[in-house]
Amino acid sequence: MAEAAHIDDEGFDDAEIFVGKDVLELLSSSMYVNPLSIFREYIQNATDAVDDAVAAGLLASSNDGLIEINLDHIDRRVVIRDNGTGLANQTFARRMLSFGASDKRGTDARGFRGVGRLSALGYVQQLVFRSRAKGDTKVLEATWDGRVVKRMLASNDRDSDLRSIVREAVTLKRLEPDDYPAHFFEVELIKPRRIANDRLLNEIEIESFVSQVCPCPFSPEFSFGEEIADLLSQHGRAGKAYRIHINGSEEPVYRPYRDHVEYSDTKRASLRSLKTFKIESIDGEPAAVGWLIHHDYQGAIPAAQGVRGLRARVGNIQVGHDRLFLEIFPEDRFCSWTIGEVHVLDGRVVPNGRRDEFESNAHLDNIIAHLRPVGAEVARECRVSSQKRNRLKTFELAADKVYEKLDVLKQGAISDRFAKSIRAEIGTLLSEMRKAVEFDLFEDVDRRAMRSRLTTIEKAVDAHARKAEGDIFEHLPERKRATYKEVFDLIYDCSVNQVTAKSLIDRMLDRLSRS
Structure with missing residues (x-):
């Protein structure tokens, strides 16, 4: 068999490294199945910025953090703003034009891949980022033209690469501070597409999604909320909740858990008791903490209630859907009868790029193995309830x-x-x-x-x-x-x-x- 010829060059020229334009499509419209996932990505970044502001002394605590979602149905605009550290003027352009190069990697921040920022690009005509850090005299703005991106992605020009699209589609500006906060970051979605009941401007659907997925506080109408919050408060970001307001509402978005479950207009069940549990990692360190609410298990909880399933969270942000841990139950149907959460603490159990599953490894298998008795307990409760x-x-x-x-x-x-x-x-x-x-x-x-x-x-x-x-x-x-x-x-x-x-x-x- 002939041996491959050896290349004597010590390295590659820049011209030999080519990043195709289709990478941008993967990072935007192809990244997430649910369009509402873009709210999770931007809120995730906002919570990290609030935590950084607390660490820098700009905010007293995460309770002082504020994340606002404002919807303009007439002009068709969405603005998501936080009062975190913001991006300094000198690093703004580099951070906004980097791809998969997050400064968060290696930290305990919730986001770390540097790809979620462009998650809305495939759904809007324009995607605008604005920010400044404390001490900056200008507000910097980066605008992605979604129409230009789509046109260039659709063209048959094989020589177009990621760099050429960025040069043509992105505009950088310096703005006067005017009424902007002293430190902030915001993203604006201009002319989002009308998708299935206009989901990207549908306040009800947005609030339902955010309440289930994002790190919102428990409602005062949930009697077990304080006890669960005390359990999670011992575990860093898993125990942090943030004030997220939609359209200037006085009340923040609360998690959907209440003291009862509505099966129908005439049928409801009261939540009965709370069980908490801890899971050790392979090497004996904390791998996860969780909680389970027992009730009278009348059947599958309607999906519209937003509480069914044993849900996974990392950094108090949901990973996947309500059936992520389906395999721990003796019968699949019992998954939909369950109310509870598993907060993953082991840094080696990592969500995948779309955050709809975990990357498979022995550390995830360890958590699943420890959850099987929880699934068996729920099954027993369901069967006992059925007999009763x-x-x-x-x-x-x-x-x-x-x-x-x-x-x-x-x-x-x-x-x-x-x-x-x-x-x-x-x-x-x-x-x-x-x-x-x-x-x-x-x-x-x-x-x-x-x-x-x-x-x-x-x-x-x-x-x-x-x-x-x-x-x-x-x-x-x-x-x-x-x-x-x-x-x-x-x-x-x-x-x-x-x-x-x-x-x-x-x-x-x-x-x-x-x-």
């Missing part, structure tokens, strides 16, 4: 049937033979109710309520047994009474619905009484 609901349903159905049959007996239109069989059925139903009450997995408060209702029903049955009923057929000839009773026995015996049968017989008795 079945017992309760049996109890309630039996109670309804007892009252139905008592009404038939009180009507007095059936024969003694048929009445005897109904009393036997009532006895069987009461036995089923007593058995349901003694189910050992019921909480004491539930069992007491069921026993109280059973006692009330038993008293009603006893009261009827002692009461002497009059003969409703006394106005009829005695020779016809037995015939009518047999007819009414047949109607009850052949009817699927005894309530409907009783209503029919009531009308017949009324007609007979007037004849």
Whole structure:
């Protein structure tokens, strides 16, 4: 086999290194599946800037940080601004024109790849960045023309590279400070595309996404929020929350967790208890902390509630979707019954570029292995809840049937033979109710309520047994009474619905009484 020829040159000329223009398409429109992910990227950068401002003494704490999202539906503009450190004038151009070269790599910052900045470029006509740091006399602005970028990406010019697109599509300006803050960073999306219900300007969808994914504080209406916040506060950025306001709202965006879950307009469940857990890394250091809320597990929680699933977070920003840890559950369906979070602390467990999964390695496998008992616990709770609901349903159905049959007996239109069989059925139903009450997995408060209702029903049955009923057929000839009773026995015996049968017989008795 021939050996490859050896190149004696000591290195490569700059002309030999060519970065194709399609790299820009990968960094913008092809990077994220969900267009709303661009808000996560810009808020992620904003929170890092706020943390840097706290470290530099510009802000007293992250509570003083402010991230604003302003939507202009008339001019079709979105502005996301933070009061973090901002970018100094002398580094602004380099930072804005770098690709995949973040200064954050190697730090504990949330972002570190330097690619999220251009995530909105494929969705807007223009993408504008403005900033200044404390002490700067000018505000610097970098504008990407999305139309120019699309035109150059679509052209068949194979000689165009990333550098040539940047030169033609990007404009740098110096602005007077005017009303701009002393230190800030903002990104402006001009003329975003109308995508599926105009998502990039849809305040409801934006708030729902931000509340689930971004590091927002827990709502005051979530009783477990303070305890969870105390747990996370011991773990750096995992415990930090930031004030994010949309369109100048007085209240910041809160996480979607509340004290109950709405399954439908008529069905809700209260959150019952909190369980926290910690996971060690392979070498014994903290790998993750998490929490799980137990409730009555009535079924799959609607996605619109924004709380279902055991969700993963790094730096208090969500990674992936609510089914990311699907594999830890014995049955897939239980994932959607769950409410909880896993905050990953091990720096070796890294989100991928799109932040929709983690990069696969032994450290991720370790966390998943420790989460399997959590999935098994949820499955047990779901099955127990299902058994309890079945017992309760049996109890309630039996109670309804007892009252139905008592009404038939009180009507007095059936024969003694048929009445005897109904009393036997009532006895069987009461036995089923007593058995349901003694189910050992019921909480004491539930069992007491069921026993109280059973006692009330038993008293009603006893009261009827002692009461002497009059003969409703006394106005009829005695020779016809037995015939009518047999007819009414047949109607009850052949009817699927005894309530409907009783209503029919009531009308017949009324007609007979007037004849």
